[in-house]
Amino acid sequence: MPDAIETLKQWIQESGSIVFFGGAGVSTESGIPDFRSVDGLYNQKYSEPPEEIISHSYFVRWPEKFYRFYKEKMIYPDAKPNDCHLALAKLEQQGKLLAVLTQNIDGLHQKAGSKKVIELHGTTLKNYCMKCGKQFPVEYLLEQDGVPRCDKCGGIVKPDVVLYEESLHDGDMEEAVRLIRKAEMFIVGGTSLTVYPAAGLVEYYQGKKLVLINKSATSYDSYADLVIHDSIGKVFRQCVLQ
Numbered sequence: 001m002p003d004a005i006e007t008l009k010q011w012i013q014e015s016g017s018i019v020f021f022g023g024a025g026v027s028t029e030s031g032i033p034d035f036r037s038v039d040g041l042y043n044q045k046y047s048e049p050p051e052e053i054i055s056h057s058y059f060v061r062w063p064e065k066f067y068r069f070y071k072e073k074m075i076y077p078d079a080k081p082n083d084c085h086l087a088l089a090k091l092e093q094q095g096k097l098l099a100v101l102t103q104n105i106d107g108l109h110q111k112a113g114s115k116k117v118i119e120l121h122g123t124t125l126k127n128y129c130m131k132c133g134k135q136f137p138v139e140y141l142l143e144q145d146g147v148p149r150c151d152k153c154g155g156i157v158k159p160d161v162v163l164y165e166e167s168l169h170d171g172d173m174e175e176a177v178r179l180i181r182k183a184e185m186f187i188v189g190g191t192s193l194t195v196y197p198a199a200g201l202v203e204y205y206q207g208k209k210l211v212l213i214n215k216s217a218t219s220y221d222s223y224a225d226l227v228i229h230d231s232i233g234k235v236f237r238q239c240v241l242q
């Protein structure tokens with residue numbers, strides 16, 4: 001076992017209050033592609049970049065096109081938690097993990113059994129009528145062609161996802177910062193730390209065990225106490241599940 005993995009394993013064993021923050025890389029290992037990654041197929045099918053389609057103004061102006069993209073590229077109801085999700089749920093159960101903070105919107109941490117999860121960008125699993133507030137599961141969206149409508153009042157059903165140009169849900173950021181400041185150890189994984197609010201969050205941590213796990217280098221590598229460039233699922237499997 002390489003030294004860095006051995007060190008992380010030891011730190012996890014010693015720590016009583018870990019906070020984890022995860023980016024898209026956590027979900028890609030469950031087969032959910034980062035919607036920002038533009039492939040050839042995408043280029044042929046959609047004329048605008050994903051950041052534009054998944055924005056509030058685009059949703060208001062072209063709901064049909066928004067939902068075409070959203071249903072095809074952002075919802076993965078059959079995705080399964082990977083070893084990273086499972087390990088974090090286990091650490092919470094052992095009383096070692098305070099919370100999971102995530103930018104992902106797939107609900108996989110809860111599927112793995114995690115209880116305290118702050119979904120900074122919301123979740124595809126919850127949807128609500130913009131007119132009367134009625135809640136709908138993701139299946140309701142998928143069953144309907146085009147723009148999903150409320151079965152009670154006919155209003156548009158909107159995913160509880162934070163779109164570009166929208167602000168984060170009230171209190172989420174404050175709660176995330178509070179938890180990070182309280183953490184003995186802060187593990188950040190599956191993010192290159194370039195997208196808001198990821199980069200900012202790292203700077204709130206005041207402890208001596210900042211761990212970065214990412215396949216490629218990040219601009220915060222020199223700032224961290226431990227850096228591992230590897231698959232996050234593999235790292236957690238070796239440190240927690242084995």
Ligand code: ZN
Pocket residue numbers: 129130131132133134150151152153154155
């Ligand atoms: Zn309604």
